[in-house]
Amino acid sequence: AQSVTQLGSHVSVSEGALVLLRCNYSSSVPPYLFWYVQYPNQGLQLLLKYTTGATLVKGINGFEAEFKKSETSFHLTKPSAHMSDAAEYFCAVRGSGYSTLTFGKGTMLLVSP
Amino acid sequence: DSGVTQTPKHLITATGQRVTLRCSPRSGDLSVYWYQQSLDQGLQFLIQYYNGEERAKGNILERFSAQQFPDLHSELNLSSLELGDSALYFCASSATRDYNNEQFFGPGTRLTVL
Numbered sequence: 001a002q003s004v005t006q007l008g009s010h011v012s013v014s015e016g017a018l019v020l021l022r023c024n025y026s027s028s029v030p031p032y033l034f035w036y037v038q039y040p041n042q043g044l045q046l047l048l049k050y051t052t053g054a055t056l057v058k059g060i061n062g063f064e065a066e067f068k069k070s071e072t073s074f075h076l077t078k079p080s081a082h083m084s085d086a087a088e089y090f091c092a093v094r095g096s097g098y099s100t101l102t103f104g105k106g107t108m109l110l111v112s113p
Numbered sequence: 114d115s116g117v118t119q120t121p122k123h124l125i126t127a128t129g130q131r132v133t134l135r136c137s138p139r140s141g142d143l144s145v146y147w148y149q150q151s152l153d154q155g156l157q158f159l160i161q162y163y164n165g166e167e168r169a170k171g172n173i174l175e176r177f178s179a180q181q182f183p184d185l186h187s188e189l190n191l192s193s194l195e196l197g198d199s200a201l202y203f204c205a206s207s208a209t210r211d212y213n214n215e216q217f218f219g220p221g222t223r224l225t226v227l
Contacts, residue, residue, distance in 0.1 A: 036218075043115060043203055043218035044156075090156060100146075100169050101216065103156040 002027045002093045006104035014112050019063075019078040021107050023091030026072065033074040034092040034101065035065055044090065050074065061085070086111045116140065117219035119204050125225045131192040134222045138185055138206030144168070145187040146207075146216060147179055151200040162187055163209075191224070199226045 007022040025031055032051045036044040048059025055067040065076045074091060088108045092101040116139035126132055138145050147159040149172075158171035162181035173179075176194075181187040191198060201221045207214035 041220070043117070043220045044205075045115070045218070046215050049215070100158045100161060100171060102158070105155040 002031070002095050002102045004091050004093050004102055004104035006089075006091050006107050008107055009105065010108045010110060012110040012112065013081045015083055016080050019076070019081045019085065019109065021076040021089050021091075021109065023065075023074045023076065023104060024072055025074060025091070025093045027093055027095050029095040032094045033065070033067060034094070035059065035063070035074075035076050036090045036092060036103075037061075038088045038090065038106075040087070047076070047089075081109075081111050083111050083113065085109060115217040115219060117204060117206050117217050119202075119219040119222050121222060122220070123223050123225070125227065126194060127227055128194055128196060130194050130226075131190065132194065132224065134189040134191070134202055134204075134224075136187045136189070136204030136206075136219060138187070138204075139217055142206035142208050142217070143185065144207045144209060144214070145181055145185070146205040147173075147187070147189050148203040148205065149200045150203060150221070151197075154200075156203075159189070194226045196226050199224055 003026045005024045034049045035047040038044050048057045050057045050067045058064045063078045088106045090106045091104040118137045120135045143164045146161045150156045159173040161169040179189045203221045205216040205218045207216045
């Protein structure tokens with residue numbers, strides 16, 4: 001069984017500030033972890049993923065995430081927010097040996113000038 | 114543009130009716146996934162097809178069914194619609210059924226049941 005908890009349905013930052021979106025997971029098997037972004041009226045786009053190997057994963061648009069097994073976390077960060085980062089972000093988990101994704105409820109990132 | 118297309122973009126219908134949502138995967142992708150996104154349930158996996166065969170099932174109601182055709186496009190059929198079925202329905206595709214394959218999402222079909 002797998003589950004994902006995203007802390008905070010909304011996160012507000014100022015342009016240029018650090019972005020931190022939190023994700024904790026539960027998985028009965030070694031997890032594969034993903035962050036997706038959804039812009040208004042669009043489908044989901046993959047930001048980054050962790051499968052095996054290096055625990056710090058770099059993605060598109062300057063985002064990165066670190067897999068911490070001891071904390072069962074996969075938080076998403078970006079050093080400096082841009083207005084264009086305003087969107088909804090979804091963390092997802094897939095157990096190795098499974099093909100289906102389990103998504104968190106999503107976090108809406110609001111960026112103010 | 115992910116390369117996954119979904120039609121229609123919007124659908125408004127009444128309770129008790131039946132609708133069909135259509136998805137065309139990216140060229141060459143063999144796997145198709147259907148998801149439902151609603152405010153209360155979030156994004157939920159419904160069902161996966163791989164090369165015409167059902168591969169995995171999630172939280173799909175018995176009133177819902179899907180199929181994947183020989184040309185690899187897929188249809189999601191929703192019947193005896195209820196108000197609670199109003200949601201955004203996404204289709205995604207991936208190259209194979211391999212667990213590492215990235216899923217590419219379509220723009221979604223917004224279903225409103227009145």
